[in-house]
């Protein structure tokens with residue numbers, strides 16, 4: 606049996622390896638050209654200590670000086686001894702370059718660019734190399750702006766590609782923005798575009814309790830990929846609620862897809878809220894106005910939050926104000942690029 610192991614490096618790079626249940630993660634990584642820091646290979650030195658974020662595994666043989674009981678019970682393992690019993694996500698506490706690996710680059714071309722609204726584009730890229738692309742639902746890629754070779758922009762995948770040769774994104778139309786101008790004025794099917802990735806620690810964890818998803822604007826994108834994945838994995842036994850906040854009615858996109866998810870996932874519900882007081886939507890105001898106590902489930906909830914930095918900060922502050930400490934809290938800020 607071979608398992609898919611996502612190695613997440615400190616610099617945000619993610620690489621996937623396959624590892625049989627009989628092989629250690631270190632052996633599998635070296636076999637595939639990824640040199641995880643390691644000295645003894647015997648469970649004695651702790652150089653390869655890592656944190657297993659998701660998945661089941663055996664810890665193997667090691668001495669307690671290398672891995673304490675507390676560390677073992679809180680998810681740490683020695684990669685030279687750890688053997689997977691399922692697909693896993695493993696955090697490697699070093700940069701990817703130190704492991705002789707780096708971000709992957711993909712030559713793609715535009716398959717489709719569509720204006721979903723005044724403020725939002727949908728972009729689909731295609732390319733043979735994308736068939737081999739793997740990423741965790743919620744992660745992002747860097748897209749080079751065509752004609753501006755020094756500049757790239759980060760975008761979250763808005764679908765799971767599942768071995769297909771295409772990937773999709775939801776992109777905000779920022780007036781005067783480099784990528785926005787390109788999409789508005791020059792993007793054509795067939796235009797070449799280099800993509801690197803995947804990156805990021807904002808991704809879906811195992812479903813072990815209710816989930817609250819909070820999206821601001823095109824911050825909806827990673828949740829669409831997460832919901833794709835939950836559908837592909839047969840659903841969730843726990844409720845999943847998505848609050849999708851936008852500025853005006855014209856910014857609302859992909860509602861048909863969200864409605865389709867409510868049919869595919871009986872435990873999934875969503876609501877749209879709009880800042881504009883003249884909105885036709887029943888829920889007006891910011892996302893924080895519409896987080897109900899039942900969504901927070903007295904803290905027994907995993908919260909995922911994605912959107913522009915002010916929205917992310919406002920929600921984090923709101924959760925502090927209502928004094929709810931959720932079982933886990935994951936966020937992605939769509940910060941503007943500095944170049």
Ligand SMILES: Cc1cc2nc3c(=O)[nH]c(=O)nc-3n(C[C@H](O)[C@H](O)[C@H](O)COP(=O)(O)OP(=O)(O)OC[C@H]3O[C@@H](n4cnc5c(N)ncnc54)[C@H](O)[C@@H]3O)c2cc1C
Nearest residue numbers: 758759760761775776777782783784785823939940941942
């Ligand atoms: C990890 C990550 C993931 C991201 N994922 C997505 C995604 O899935 N979809 C998406 O639309 N965006 C996403 N972003 C933001 C994206 O990378 C770009 O910053 C955004 O698309 C603007 O790019 P641009 O080239 O059009 O504008 P730029 O040329 O970068 O900016 C033009 C001007 O607008 C300002 N500006 C840029 N962004 C904003 C903003 N949001 N609000 C107000 N002013 C702004 C800039 O400061 C600058 O003055 C993500 C960012 C990060 C860090």
